[in-house]
Amino acid sequence: MRIERIRLFVLRQDLRHSFETSSHRKSGIEHILVELTDADGRTGWGEVAAPSDPYFGAETTVTAWEIATRYLVPALLGAEGEEPADLEAVWDRIRGHEFAKAGFSGAVWDLYSRARGSRSPRPSAARAARSSRVCRSGSSRRSTTCSRRWRSSERRGIRA
Structure with a gap:
């Protein structure tokens, strides 16, 4: 698989029922969708499900977007690999930012499964x-x- 194109989309959606924790009230979500396209035109999708506010941890949708556009996209664009681990290795040097990396990892696995003709990439x-x-x-x-x-x-x- 060779990654030829990467597109990012911000998804904002109101929750049907808001909820409240000890730190804040949540009435909607804001996530980042990742679309990867390989040299054969197949696409794989992932979701960066970082919280929009810093009440759960340090990573938010804003920080995930920054890491994605500044580091993950440039590292992955043009990368080649036979297995998902080969492509995931391009961001090994990036410390933390697990939500952002998980969204890209999901897209890599989805693309890999589509390349194999399978709907489920893992057992x-x-x-x-x-x-x-x-x-x-x-x-x-x-x-x-x-x-x-x-x-x-x-x-x-x-x-x-």
């Missing part, structure tokens, strides 16, 4: 095992707003 057994306990909101198992399939004893264990 699905592990994903299925994890998803059996994922909350309706799509958040991790540590969330306390989980589906009714969770036993109350499991929720108590999370809070401990």
Whole structure:
């Protein structure tokens, strides 16, 4: 795979129901979509899901955009590799900024799977095992707003 074109899009979307944490109230999301195109015209998509405000961590949508446009795009544009790890290696020197790198990694894996003619780039057994306990909101198992399939004893264990 040789990356010939990279496009970035900012997606702003209101949430159907806002939520509030101890630090702030959230009523919408702002993420960055990454589109990679290879030399054969195939495209792969990824999402930089960094929070828009610095209440969760230091990385935000603004900082992710800066890292993407200033470092990730120039490093990946024109890069070649047979495997996703070959392309992901181009940003090894960049410290931190895990949200930004994860969005590009997702796009690389999506492009790789499309090049192979597969819909799922990674083995699905592990994903299925994890998803059996994922909350309706799509958040991790540590969330306390989980589906009714969770036993109350499991929720108590999370809070401990």
